[in-house]
Amino acid sequence: xxxxxxxxxxxxxxxxxxxxxxxxxxxxxxxxxxxxxxxxxxxxxxxxxxxxxxxxxxxxxxxxxxxxxxxxxxxxxxxxxxxxxxxxxxxxxxxxxxxxxxxxxxxxxxxxxxxxxxxxxxxxxxxxxxxxxxxxxxxxxxxxxxxxxxxxxxxxxxxxxxxxxxxxxxxxxxxxxxxxxxxxxxxxxxxxxxxxxxxxxxxxxxxxxxxxxxxxxxxxxxxxxxxxxxxxxxxxxxxxxxxxxxxxxxxxxxxxxxxxxxxxxxxxxxxxxxxxxxxxxxxxxxxx
Amino acid sequence: xxxxxxxxxxxxxxxxxxxxxxxxxxxxxxxxxxxxxxxxxxxxxxxxxxxxxxxxxxxxxxxxxxxxxxxxxxxxxxxxxxxxxxxxxxxxxxxxxxxxxxxxxxxxxxxxxxxxxxxxxxxxxxxxxxxxxxxxxxxxxxxxxxxxxxxxxxxxxxxxxxxxxxxxxxxxxxxxxxxxxxxxxxxxxxxxxxxxxxxxxxxxxxxxxxxxxxxxxxxxxxxxxxxxxxxxxxxxxxxxxxxxxxxxxxxxxxxxxxxxxxxxxxxxxxxxxxxxxxxxxxxxxxxxxxxxxxxxxxxxxxxxxxxxxxxxxxxxxxxxxxxxxxxxxxxxxxxxxxxxxxxxxxxxxxxxxxxxxxxxxxxxxxxxxxxxxxxxx
Numbered sequence: 001x002x003x004x005x006x007x008x009x010x011x012x013x014x015x016x017x018x019x020x021x022x023x024x025x026x027x028x029x030x031x032x033x034x035x036x037x038x039x040x041x042x043x044x045x046x047x048x049x050x051x052x053x054x055x056x057x058x059x060x061x062x063x064x065x066x067x068x069x070x071x072x073x074x075x076x077x078x079x080x081x082x083x084x085x086x087x088x089x090x091x092x093x094x095x096x097x098x099x100x101x102x103x104x105x106x107x108x109x110x111x112x113x114x115x116x117x118x119x120x121x122x123x124x125x126x127x128x129x130x131x132x133x134x135x136x137x138x139x140x141x142x143x144x145x146x147x148x149x150x151x152x153x154x155x156x157x158x159x160x161x162x163x164x165x166x167x168x169x170x171x172x173x174x175x176x177x178x179x180x181x182x183x184x185x186x187x188x189x190x191x192x193x194x195x196x197x198x199x200x201x202x203x204x205x206x207x208x209x210x211x212x213x214x215x216x217x218x219x220x221x222x223x224x225x226x227x228x229x230x231x232x233x234x235x236x237x238x239x240x241x242x243x244x245x246x247x248x249x250x251x252x253x254x255x256x257x258x259x260x261x262x263x264x265x266x267x268x269x270x271x272x273x274x275x276x277x278x279x280x281x282x283x284x285x286x287x288x
Numbered sequence: 289x290x291x292x293x294x295x296x297x298x299x300x301x302x303x304x305x306x307x308x309x310x311x312x313x314x315x316x317x318x319x320x321x322x323x324x325x326x327x328x329x330x331x332x333x334x335x336x337x338x339x340x341x342x343x344x345x346x347x348x349x350x351x352x353x354x355x356x357x358x359x360x361x362x363x364x365x366x367x368x369x370x371x372x373x374x375x376x377x378x379x380x381x382x383x384x385x386x387x388x389x390x391x392x393x394x395x396x397x398x399x400x401x402x403x404x405x406x407x408x409x410x411x412x413x414x415x416x417x418x419x420x421x422x423x424x425x426x427x428x429x430x431x432x433x434x435x436x437x438x439x440x441x442x443x444x445x446x447x448x449x450x451x452x453x454x455x456x457x458x459x460x461x462x463x464x465x466x467x468x469x470x471x472x473x474x475x476x477x478x479x480x481x482x483x484x485x486x487x488x489x490x491x492x493x494x495x496x497x498x499x500x501x502x503x504x505x506x507x508x509x510x511x512x513x514x515x516x517x518x519x520x521x522x523x524x525x526x527x528x529x530x531x532x533x534x535x536x537x538x539x540x541x542x543x544x545x546x547x548x549x550x551x552x553x554x555x556x557x558x559x560x561x562x563x564x565x566x567x568x569x570x571x572x573x574x575x576x577x578x579x580x581x582x583x584x585x586x587x588x589x590x591x592x593x594x595x596x597x598x599x600x601x602x603x604x605x606x607x608x609x610x611x612x613x614x615x616x617x618x619x620x621x622x623x624x625x626x627x628x629x630x631x632x633x634x635x636x637x638x639x640x641x642x643x644x645x646x647x648x649x650x651x652x653x654x655x656x657x658x659x660x661x662x663x664x665x
Contacts, residue, residue, distance in 0.1 A: 032488050036355070049502055052493035057486045059358060060495035062377055065351035068313075068343060072355025072363070073486065075311050075339045079361070084488075102351070105344030 003027030003180075010053040012045040015209030017199030017216060018118045019045055020173045022089065025116060025197070026054065028183040032084040034059060034073055038066035038099055040091035041125040041201075042118075064098045066090050067106035070113050085114060085187050092119040092133035095196075096154050107163035107192050114186045115194045117156065120201035128204040135224075136270065137263050138255045148258045152270065160194040161230050167193040169229035173200075174217035178238060182229060198225040206254025218249040223275045234285035241275060243268060292466045296457040299427045299464060300366065300392045300450075301326035303434035306472045307390075308479070309338040310361035313352035315345060318404045319454045320368035320394045338364075346371035350378035350389075357387040358494060359486045362438065362479040365389075368454070369396030372410045376417065379447070383418025383510060385495060386484070388441035392434065392450045394458045395555070395605075397635040405636020406454040408554070408606035411583075412614050418510055420448040420517060421583040423554040425540075427462040432534060436524050439476055443520050444513045454636065456556040467532055475531045514585045521582070538587050539594070540579040543569070547576030549648060550595060552602045554580050554615060557632075557639055561603070564644035575648060586618050595623050601651050603644065603660075605633045612657065632660040640664055 005026035012019040018041050029035070035058040037046060043060055047053045061069045070086040077084045090099060095117035103115060122140050123129040130140040132154040143149045161168050167189040171179040179197065186193035200215045202208065207215055219225040223241030230236075246268055250256045259267070294302065300323045304312070314324040331340040343349045346367050353363045367375060372393055382389050397407035411421060420440065424430045430452055437448040452458050484492065498506060521538060529535040542562045544550060549568075551561045558579040565575040578594070600623070604613025611617060616629035628651045633639035643664050650658070 034359075034486055044497055046493055046496055048497035048499055049493075052491070052496065054493065055491060057488065057491045058493045058496075059355065059486065060493070060497075061351065061354070062381055065348055065378065068348035068351035069355035071341065071343070071348075072311065072313065072352035072357070072361070073359045074355075075341060075352075076356040076359030076361035077486070078339075079310060101344055102348050105348055108344075109341070 005029055005055045006053055007055050010045050011047060012041070013203050015202040015212045016041070016045070017173050017201060017212050018042060018091070018120060020212065021118045021179070021197045021199040024173065024176050024179050025183045026056070028180050028187060029056065029087060030083065030085045030187055032081055034077070034084070034086050036061055036066045036070045036073065036086060036088045038090050038094040039063040040094055041120070042089055042091070044125065063094055065102050066094060066099055067102045067113070067115060071106055071109065071111060074111050074113055085112070087187065088113065088115045090115070090117055091125070092117060092121060093123045093131045095119070096133040096156050097131050100159070103160070104163065107160060107165055107194070110191045112190060113192055114189070115160070115192065116183070116197060117195070118197045118199040120199055120204060121153070122204050124201045124204040136267065137259050139258060140255070146258070157194065157196045165192050165194060166190065167229070167231050168195070170196045170198070170225065170227055172198040172216040172220045172225060172227065174213050174220060175227065175239070178227065185231070204255070207252055211252065215249070215252060218245055218252070222246045222249045223271050224249055226275055226278055228278060228282070235278065235282040236285065237278060237282050243272060246271060289468055290466050291463055293461060293463045294427065295322070295459055295461045296427055296430060296452050297322040297394070297459065298326050299430045300434060300452070301330065302466055303431045304364050305330050305336050306467070306469055307364070307435055307438055307476060308362060308473070309336065309364045311341070311356040311363045312338045313341045313343045313349045313363070313365055315343050315349045315367070315371060317346070317368045317371040319396060319458050320366045320371070322458070323366040323392060346374040347378060350375045350382060353389045353391075354378060354382055354385060354387060357389050358385065358482070360479070360481045363389055364391070366392040366394070368394040369398060369404070369410045372414060373398065376414065379414055379417035379419055382447045384506070386445040386510070387447055388438070388445055389447040390434065390437045390441055390450065391447070392452065394452050394454050396454045403635045404454065406456055406605065407634050407636065411449065411451050412606040412608065414449070415583060415614070418446065419584065420446055421451060422448065423451045423581055423583065424457065425556055425558040425579060426457070427464040428534070430457070431464055431466070432528065432532070432536070435472060435476055436528055439524050440517065440520055442479060444517050445482070446510070446513050446517065451555070453555040471531055475528065517585050518587050521587070538581065538589055539591065540581065542577040544576035544578065544594070546574055548574045548599060549652070550576045550578050550598045550600050551644065551648065552578045552580060552600055552615065552619060555605065557603055557605060560639060560641045561644050563641035564648065567641060568645055568648055573648065573652070580615055583615070583618070588622055592623055595625055598625060600625050600627045601630060601648060602627060603630050603632050603639070603647065607631050607634065628655070629657040630660055637663060
């Protein structure tokens with residue numbers, strides 16, 4: 001049976017990765033969970049009044065402060081319950097840009113909560129504006145010079161891990177068992193935990209609605225979005241990438257329309273470089 | 289009941305200690321900091337049960353207040369100046385969510401240039417955020433109004449700011465009565481759960497998308513709550529008087545009955561204005577004083593009758609650029625009498641009784657609005 005805490009019906013676009021991600025992840029949320037949602041696609045997907053998509057208490061917040069709201073909820077509920085979990089469900093704009101300070105504060109405090117970033121690599125809810133999660137060479141509506149982004153994607157999960165948290169992981173909707181297992185671990189971590197889910201957006205990234213899972217799978221197996229976890233100071237790579245699939249991944253998406261052979265090579269170089277860095281960390285973990 | 293001698297900021301902390309608070313998120317800013325330091329001291333000595341949580345910004349402080357309040361905690365925090373401005377977005381969020389959050393604000397000038405001294409620009413800028421604003425003038429009033437603020441906030445589900453003058457009140461020392469815990473418990477019973485908060489048995493989607501078909505109705509409910517606040521304040525003052533034997537009025541008045549001139553002001557300028565009125569009367573100028581305690585709601589009460597036939601001089605420690613002194617403009621919207629607006633004491637410039645006397649004499653002579661910039665040494 002499909003285990004989820006979503007009700008039937010929602011306001012997402014067809015093929016929305018963020019909705020599939022919530023469908024999968026929420027099945028592993030504990031019974032006494034509160035979901036905190038900053039401004040994002042999920043502010044809409046969650047349902048307009050009087051409807052609600054989630055069958056657990058959810059709190060919508062301003063853009064920059066979901067982990068701080070979660071902090072308040074955690075302390076208030078801790079006076080009454082021992083088995084509750086506060087889960088922040090935030091997009092990449094909130095996680096990588098405007099809410100990063102608030103996330104850093106909450107991770108440093110070490111309170112038990114789980115932060116899940118569903119990443120569609122731009123401000124998709126407002127119509128495809130670049131965020132610091134947007135990859136190099138992506139076309140967005142706010143990258144006027146040459147029409148694509150000239151900067152690399154920020155390494156969000158490594159920033160989170162730098163706060164000495166116990167558990168952090170990446171996942172995509174194409175590997176549901178892996179995703180669910182990671183959410184299960186994250187919500188039972190004693191302190192804070194962070195999950196970074198690649199959840200593609202057909203509208204903003206420019207692919208067919210039916211291809212969301214395929215895109216997610218290619219993102220994972222090509223190494224473009226490495227699938228790994230960090231547990232008790234050890235890195236573990238969950239999917240060994242095949243870099244030869246990068247071209248297929250890139251060419252399937254209209255957002256990369258300006259990429260030529262030269263820029264593709266540059267992307268490959270960056271992806272391999274990032275992966276090698278991860279690989280070193282995972283090998284070090286094995287040796288310890 | 290006992291007498292204590294405390295500085296203004298400590299008075300806030302003492303009132304908070306006795307108000308059965310669950311959660312105190314904090315962030316330091318001068319001149320508010322000694323409030324949260326005193327609370328840390330109470331926490332260290334186990335004299336408060338509240339969770340005391342240092343946050344990463346004032347924005348996060350108010351966010352944490354909102355989260356905890358939605359989960360039915362009684363919360364407190366304090367800020368000042370730039371910190372209050374940084375909170376602005378979430379002040380709207382707190383009132384829009386109808387949360388009974390109480391915050392003390394130590395008025396501080398807004399930069400640039402850097403100025404930590406008394407000026408109401410910070411709180412005036414939050415006038416339309418849907419918070420009750422209470423401007424206090426002395427230590428006892430601060431103590432009493434923190435306790436009453438919770439009663440009011442929880443009755444009408446609106447957040448309340450209790451505001452102190454930087455340094456003139458926050459850092460000056462005075463005696464006051466500290467009431468017994470038992471009496472305060474009687475006046476302020478434990479907080480009840482919100483009927484619209486976080487509830488595992490009744491999962492709600494809180495603060496979700498509200499389209500043009502229903503957004504306006506929520507705003508109207510907030511507007512109605514502000515009207516309800518006017519009568520609730522009177523009731524709370526009566527109840528407070530019965531238990532503690534101190535009677536507050538919405539507007540404090542001094543020597544007003546036969547006065548030709550009424551100085552209208554707020555905060556510690558009220559105390560100085562009373563001294564000025566005494567002195568002016570010695571030279572034959574019949575002067576009275578009116579203190580405005582609430583900027584929101586701006587309570588009409590019988591203000592129109594009270595000020596009938598008087599010459600009204602409003603001294604504002606704030607300025608709305610392109611318009612004027614905010615309290616003067618509020619009054620002008622209610623009464624038909626001549627209102628003279630005087631701006632004084634911005635950025636902590638002292639406005640001693642002598643300056644207030646000069647202001648009144650100048651208004652009588654020149655009959656116009658002006659900025660009083662003299663520095664009296």
